[in-house]
Every structure is written in C-alpha cells, then in structure tokens.
Amino acid sequence: MSVSDLSGLNAERATPGARVREVHDSFHGDLLEVSMGPHHPSTHGVFRMIVTLDGETIVKLKPVFGYLHRNHEKLGETVTYLGSMPYTDRLDYLSSMTNNWAYALAVEKLAGQAVPERAEYVRVILAELTRLLNHTCLAGFLMQDCGCSGTPLMYAFREREYILDLFESLSGSRMMCNYQRFGGCRVDPSADWLAGAQKLTDRYGTFLDEFETLLTGNEIIMARTQGVGKLSPELAISAGVTGPMLRATGVNYDLRKVDAYGVYPRFDFRVPLGDHGDVYDRYMIRVLEMRESIKILQQALAGLPAGPIMDPKAKLRSFRPKAGEAYGRIEGPKGEIGFYLLSDGSPNPYRYRIRPPSFINLTVLEDMCLGHTVADAVIILGSVDIVLGEVDR
Amino acid sequence: MESPEQIRDRLLARFPGAEISVVTNPGLAAQHSLLLGAAHARAIAEFLRDDPTLRLDQCSNVTGIDWPEKEIVETTNISTPDPANPAAPPTAVEQKTKRLQPGFLEVVYHLYSITHRHGPVIFRLRTGNRTDQATVPSLTPVWRSCEFQEREVFDLFGVTFVGHPDLRRILMWDEFKDHPMRRDYVEPDDYEWEPTPHGAVLEKTKAHYPTPPAPASVAPVKAAAP
Numbered sequence: 001m002s003v004s005d006l007s008g009l010n011a012e013r014a015t016p017g018a019r020v021r022e023v024h025d026s027f028h029g030d031l032l033e034v035s036m037g038p039h040h041p042s043t044h045g046v047f048r049m050i051v052t053l054d055g056e057t058i059v060k061l062k063p064v065f066g067y068l069h070r071n072h073e074k075l076g077e078t079v080t081y082l083g084s085m086p087y088t089d090r091l092d093y094l095s096s097m098t099n100n101w102a103y104a105l106a107v108e109k110l111a112g113q114a115v116p117e118r119a120e121y122v123r124v125i126l127a128e129l130t131r132l133l134n135h136t137c138l139a140g141f142l143m144q145d146c147g148c149s150g151t152p153l154m155y156a157f158r159e160r161e162y163i164l165d166l167f168e169s170l171s172g173s174r175m176m177c178n179y180q181r182f183g184g185c186r187v188d189p190s191a192d193w194l195a196g197a198q199k200l201t202d203r204y205g206t207f208l209d210e211f212e213t214l215l216t217g218n219e220i221i222m223a224r225t226q227g228v229g230k231l232s233p234e235l236a237i238s239a240g241v242t243g244p245m246l247r248a249t250g251v252n253y254d255l256r257k258v259d260a261y262g263v264y265p266r267f268d269f270r271v272p273l274g275d276h277g278d279v280y281d282r283y284m285i286r287v288l289e290m291r292e293s294i295k296i297l298q299q300a301l302a303g304l305p306a307g308p309i310m311d312p313k314a315k316l317r318s319f320r321p322k323a324g325e326a327y328g329r330i331e332g333p334k335g336e337i338g339f340y341l342l343s344d345g346s347p348n349p350y351r352y353r354i355r356p357p358s359f360i361n362l363t364v365l366e367d368m369c370l371g372h373t374v375a376d377a378v379i380i381l382g383s384v385d386i387v388l389g390e391v392d393r
Numbered sequence: 394m395e396s397p398e399q400i401r402d403r404l405l406a407r408f409p410g411a412e413i414s415v416v417t418n419p420g421l422a423a424q425h426s427l428l429l430g431a432a433h434a435r436a437i438a439e440f441l442r443d444d445p446t447l448r449l450d451q452c453s454n455v456t457g458i459d460w461p462e463k464e465i466v467e468t469t470n471i472s473t474p475d476p477a478n479p480a481a482p483p484t485a486v487e488q489k490t491k492r493l494q495p496g497f498l499e500v501v502y503h504l505y506s507i508t509h510r511h512g513p514v515i516f517r518l519r520t521g522n523r524t525d526q527a528t529v530p531s532l533t534p535v536w537r538s539c540e541f542q543e544r545e546v547f548d549l550f551g552v553t554f555v556g557h558p559d560l561r562r563i564l565m566w567d568e569f570k571d572h573p574m575r576r577d578y579v580e581p582d583d584y585e586w587e588p589t590p591h592g593a594v595l596e597k598t599k600a601h602y603p604t605p606p607a608p609a610s611v612a613p614v615k616a617a618a619p
Contacts, residue, residue: 065563065564066563066564066565066566069564069565071549071564071573071574073549073574074573074574109421109422110420110421110422111421112421235537237450237451237507238450238451238536238537238538239536239537239538239540240451240452240453240536240537240538241538242453251507253507253510258510321420321421322419322420322421323419323420324418324419324420324421324422325418325420325422325424326420326421326422326424327422327424327454327503327513327515329453336453338453338454338503340454340456340501340503342458343420350458351456351458353454353456355453355454355503359541360538360541360542362541363537363538363540363541364537392564393564
C-alpha cells in the first residue's frame with residue numbers, strides 16, 4: 001500500500017492538528033510496520049498497537065485487543081447477581097470500589113432498592129479515595145512513560161499504599177475489595193478507620209504540593225507533553241470519550257454533577273476543565289480533580305451521619321429482581337462506568353453488560369497519534385489511562 | 394426530556410412509513426425504549442443526533458442481546474359433550490399446541506445528550522433471524538463511539554453491521570469460528586488439545602479420531618538362526 005492510499009484512508013479521521021506527510025519519491029516511499037506490545041512496558045499491560053511509520057511519523061495505528069479476554073459478561077450470566085460483585089473488582093483493578101458502586105447502583109435501579117444515608121456517604125468517601133489513588137498512579141505512570149525513570153512513580157506508589165492500607169483494613173483486601181452490596185456496604189467503618197481516613201485527607205494536599213513542585217512547572221515535561229495528542233471536543237463527544245479525557249478538551253460533563261447520583265449534590269466542588277485537549281491538559285485535569293476530591297472527602301467525613309450501613313430490608317440471599325432492564329452509570333476515575341442489566345426474573349441476569357470507559361476512550365487513539373512520533377504515541381496512550389482488565393474484560 | 398411516546402410520534406411525523414414502536418420496560422427502572430426498523434435506522438439516528446431539542450450527541454453504550462428461538466406450549470381445554478349420553482358431563486380434553494417463536498438478535502443503543510445533559514434515550518434494532526439474516530445497519534458513521542462496540546457485538550454475538558468501516562473480530566482471535574455470547578454457544582472441550590496415550594486424555598483422543606488408524610503391519614523379525 002502506498003503512502004497516498006493511506007493518507008486518503010485517514011483523511012476523514014485526521015484531527016486538525018495531525019500532519020500526514022505526502023511523499024511520492026522512491027526514497028521515502030516505504031512504510032515500516034511496527035508491532036508494539038503485547039509485552040511492552042509502555043503499553044500498561046497486554047495491549048498491542050500495530051503502528052505504520054513513514055520515517056518516524058505515524059501514518060496508521062491499529063490497536064489489537066483481547067490478550068486478557070475472559071468473557072466476563074458471559075461469566076456474569078452464569079452466576080447470581082451478588083456472585084458478580086467480586087468479578088467487578090477485576091475489571092479496573094486500580095479502582096475496584098467505583099466498579100463495585102457502579103454495579104450496585106445498576107442492580108439497585110433494577111430492583112428498586114433504597115440505600116441508607118450513611119452508606120451513601122461511605123460510598124462517596126471510598127469513591128473519592130479511589131479517584132485519588134487512580135489519578136496519583138496515572139501521573140506516576142505518565143511520567144514514567146515520558147522517561148522520568150522511577151522517582152515520580154515511586155512517590156505516587158508510596159501514597160497509593162497508604163490508601164490501599166485503608167482499603168485493606170476496611171474490606172480485608174488491598175485491591176480486590178468486594179465491598180459494596182445491593183442496599184448498602186458490607187461492613188461499617190470504625191471510628192479508628194475514619195480517623196485514619198481523615199489523617200490521610202489532611203495531609204494529601206501537602207503531598208500534591210510536593211508532587212506538583214516536581215512535575216507541573218517542569219520545563220522538560222512541558223516541552224514533552226504540550227501540544228501532543230490533541231483531541232477536539234467535537235470528536236471527543238462523538239467518540240463517546242468520557243471522564244478526565246473529555247473534560248481536558250473543555251467539555252463540562254461530569255456525571256457527579258449531571259446525574260447527581262448518591263449524595264454528591266450535597267457537596268461543594270468544582271469541575272476542572274482544560275482548553276487544549278493535549279497530554280499536558282490531561283495530566284493537569286487529574287491533578288486538579290485530586291484537589292477537588294480532597295474537598296469532597298473533607299465534607300463527607302465531616303458530615304458522615306450515624307445509622308445503619310445496610311438497608312434492613314435488603315435481600316442478599318435468593319435475590320430475584322423483577323423482569324426488566326436497567327442501565328446505571330457513575331463517574332469512575334477513568335470515565336463513565338456503566339452496567340446494563342436485563343432480568344428475566346431468575347436469580348441470574350439474562351444479560352450483564354459492562355460499559356468499559358477505557359475501552360471506549362481508546363476509539364480515538366489513532367486520531368490522536370496520527371502525525372506524531374512513536375515516542376509520542378507512548379505518552380498519548382499513557383494519558384488515556386487504560387487498565388487492560390477492563391479493556392479486554 | 395420528551396417521553397419515548399412523544400419521540401415516536403415526532404419521528405413518525407418526520408419519517409412516514411418507518412417502523413417505530415415503544416418497547417415497555419416492565420421493571421422498576423422504567424427505562425422504556427424504541428424499536429426501530431432497519432430501513433430507516435440510519436436516518437433516524439442522524440435525526441436524533443441533530444434535532445435541536447434532543448441533541449443526543451453521545452452514544453454511550455452499544456450492546457447485543459441474544460433471543461434464541463423458543464418453544465411456547467399453549468394449553469387449551471376443549472370440552473366435548475358425549476353424543477351417546479347428552480346428560481353426562483362433557484369430557485374435558487386438554488389440548489396442547491406447540492408454537493415456535495423465531496429467534497433473533499437485538500442491538501441496544503443508549504444515547505445521552507452532553508449539550509442538554511439529558512438521557513438516556515434507548516433504542517433497539519433487531520435482526521431477521523440468528524443465522525443468514527443477522528444484519529443491522531451500522532451507526533458508526535453517526536457516532537464514532539459505536540466503532541469498537543459494534544465490532545464487539547459482531548465478534549461476540551455474530552451481528553453483521555452493514556456499513557461499518559472496519560468490521561473485524563476485536564476480542565477473540567481472527568481464526569475463531571463461533572460467537573461466544575450466544576446463549577447456545579458450546580465451548581470446545583479443549584483449546585490446546587494434544588494427544589497423549591493414556592487415561593482420560595486417551596478417551597478424548599478417541600472422540601477426536603473416531604476411527605483410529607490401523608497399526609502398520611510389520612512382519613515379525615525372526616531371530617537369525619545360530
């Protein structure tokens with residue numbers, strides 16, 4: 001295939017910023033196809049990209065999925081509703097608490113299950129801790145992809161361990177929490193645990209200051225990430241991009257505000273927005289979102305009401321929702337995570353579908369990478385924030 | 394936001410002759426959906442995206458559902474009076490009629506509006522059957538987010554999307570034959586089958602090779618006379 005064929009193929013896809021060089025002489029005519037991954041440290045797991053290069057410029061990029069595919073949705077149809085809860089931990093294994101919440105929310109919609117106020121507050125606390133954890137890790141990974149070897153990632157992982165310690169003492173497991181239930185949460189957080197969460201929240205801002213001093217104004221990082229992997233808001237909306245990636249393009253759409261699920265309307269927080277939609281904006285949005293998460297955590301910990309953690313009428317055993325369907329979604333750290341459930345009145349769901357945010361965010365990977373170099377493709381992929389457990393399901 | 398019935402009425406006024414009906418969700422979530430005929434699906438999708446009051450600019454979720462063909466048994470009681478003895482109570486005969494409800498595949502789209510912050514509007518497309526007419530029009534030209542999700546439905550359910558720019562398997566490997574999310578999917582007994590000469594594996598080997606090759610006849614070697 002010649003270069004002109006390829007550029008014709010990509011013409012309608014190319015973002016305004018992408019430059020695909022048209023070369024017709026015999027010297028530049030050959031294209032090089034490089035298979036990146038699935039065993040490559042920069043692909044964040046077993047992800048593979050088939051990159052076609054003209055010199056060092058990317059003219060075509062096709063992602064290849066499925067190396068971690070275990071047909072999670074089929075598994076969900078063979079077990080009961082509650083039996084799927086531990087499986088949702090394994091989707092995006094960095095943020096099991098929000099996966100649990102999204103699934104619990106969808107089932108509660110399907111079954112008309114109420115949730116006590118205390119449980120709603122605890123869910124918000126855990127979701128915001130998850131957001132801190134995920135965004136801190138992402139910043140570390142992104143810097144690792146940029147070539148800042150080791151230091152920022154280790155700082156990020158140090159903080160992540162403090163949050164995982166809290167998760168472990170509450171749910172018994174660092175990452176596979178399996179904590180939410182339909183109609184509440186599994187265990188009630190103790191006063192000691194809440195004091196620990198308060199302590200972490202109080203000092204997280206100091207860590208962020210330190211982290212930002214190291215990274216945000218750094219000249220090399222700015223030169224490396226600004227103007228790279230630009231995404232236009234129109235394409236982002238059409239391609240179903242959600243979460244920090246969508247807001248980095250300047251679209252004000254946060255499900256915590258739009259859907260106002262749980263007790264989020266009670267908290268005062270802002271939605272940070274970017275203006276360029278490049279890699280630097282995606283990094284910056286996440287740092288700003290962490291500051292807002294700290295604000296939400298302070299308010300939620302201060303206002304946590306007493307009361308039951310589980311709805312006493314909630315049915316755990318022989319749980320059979322009425323026939324019907326429901327789609328429930330929440331704002332996960334990576335974007336809109338949703339569950340579509342179809343019940344036929346039996347103990348197992350007839351259809352159990354996950355809307356995976358990082359899989360759908362990858363739709364625009366080719367558009368963002370066209371015209372950039374391979375080294376840029378690595379940081380563009382890093383800024384999308386994928387976890388292969390969720391992409392491949 | 395408008396109810397599905399209002400949207401249906403507006404669509405029928407805009408596209409006369411289109412097949413549009415409301416599918417009621419009996420569950421508590423009450424998320425009702427629209428069932429669209431394949432002929433006008435693409436035009437209706439563009440209308441839903443561009444209409445100023447709806448502006449459903451984000452197609453959030455695309456998924457498939459398999460409805461295999463179902464045998465429905467209907468029982469009717471037929472009471473016939475005895476002609477010889479009209480005074481006797483009529484003999485009740487229970488008659489069972491079997492009806493085969495044809496199977497189909499369904500693709501469900503969840504739409505939201507980022508501009509107006511409303512949703513979801515849910516619509517469904519149905520295929521003619523589960524074998525040779527398993528096609529629906531692709532909506533990837535309308536919403537880019539359908540690109541990978543329709544490929545996933547094609548891969549796991551076997552729905553062919555007409556007009557999709559790059560319809561290939563996405564999660565399973567290219568050489569894979571079946572569609573694992575179908576209800577009647579039977580997984581192979583062993584993906585990495587390799588014959589070994591004993592035990593349960595030998596039994597499995599026999600199943601793979603119903604008629605084992607006859608052992609080559611080799612003339613017995615006689616010891617040379619001293």
